[in-house]
Amino acid sequence: MRSILEESMLERRSMPLENRPRLPRIPLSKRNRAVVRALNPMLVTYLEASRNLCEMDSTLFGAALAVCRILGAKLPISGRATQQSSAITAWRKIIEDHIAKARALIGRLTSFRSADIKQKLTERIDDLKQKIAAWRKRIRRFSERSRWFNQNRLFQSDQKRLYKSLERQEVYGAGPGPDQADTVAFWRGLWSELVNHNEGPWMEVVASQSASVTPVDPITITPENVAEAVCRALTVQFEISSE
Structure with missing residues (x-):
């Protein structure tokens, strides 16, 4: 057991963090706990000899790796996750x-173009260009679908990380701002000056159709009307709550 522990610590001591294998989850059982308890006293010497946090981290990781090897747990290949994340997908390749x-x-068809077969070559080249455009659209569509899928999965697992990835730095234009007098003149020209609009003949048609409509009598709302409506609403609310 000690030899496995020392071998694991020496093997992983100089390995970068991104190349470390992802350790599997060990189920809780009497046998597994016994192995961990047997290794704990052996770690005291190595932890006391650690000069910094990096060496302590390597020691603890080596101990966890030794536990996995003693228990026969299946370990992934180092660096596999990093390679998979940066690799190009098969369909895109x-x-x-x-x-x-x-x-x-x-390119070959263009170089061999001649007068007698010019029409056929032109049609073939156009067909290939259309296929290239369709393939590029397919790559763009698949990439967007993959991005949406990853964003949905990230939203379910870590919303803060998703929102941080969606943030974009706003770029503001450099230089002096607009002149105040020009700004005032611009908005004054829009709102203060009278403009005669030509609405067209449809306004005359609407006016002639509305001439026979009797206008509604003006309604004046007094404070007494408001007080009466509020009292009526409170009475209804009290009756509902009492029921």
């Missing part, structure tokens, strides 16, 4: 290969 081959074929 296939489409990009199609685009590269189509562009190469367009």
Whole structure:
């Protein structure tokens, strides 16, 4: 057990954090707890000899790795998660290969264009260009769909991180602001000067149709009307609450 512990600590001591394997979750059981309790006294010497937090972190990680190896837990390959996240997806690589081959074929057809087969070559080149445009749209559509999927999943797991990723730095224009007199003159020209609008003949049609409509008598609301309405509302509310 001590040899496995020392081997694990020496193996992972100089390894960068991003290359460390993701340790699996160990279920709680009597056997697993016994292994952990047996390794705890062995760590005292290594922890006391640690000169900084980095060495202490390496020691603790090596101990956790030793526990996984003793229990026979399956460990992932180091750096696999980083490689997968930065790798190009298979479907995108296939489409990009199609685009590269189509562009190469367009170049060859353009170089061999002659007068007798010019029409056929032109049609073939146009067809390839349309395919390239369709493939590029497919890549854009799939990329947007993947981005939406990742954002939805991130929203369910970590909303703060999602909102932070959606933030964009606003760029304001540099330089002096507008002149105050010009600003006042601009808005005064919009709101203060009278303008005669030509509404067109439809206004005359509406006016002739509305001539026979009897206007509504003006309604004057007094403070007594407001007080009466408020008292009536309070009475209804009291009756409902008492029921």
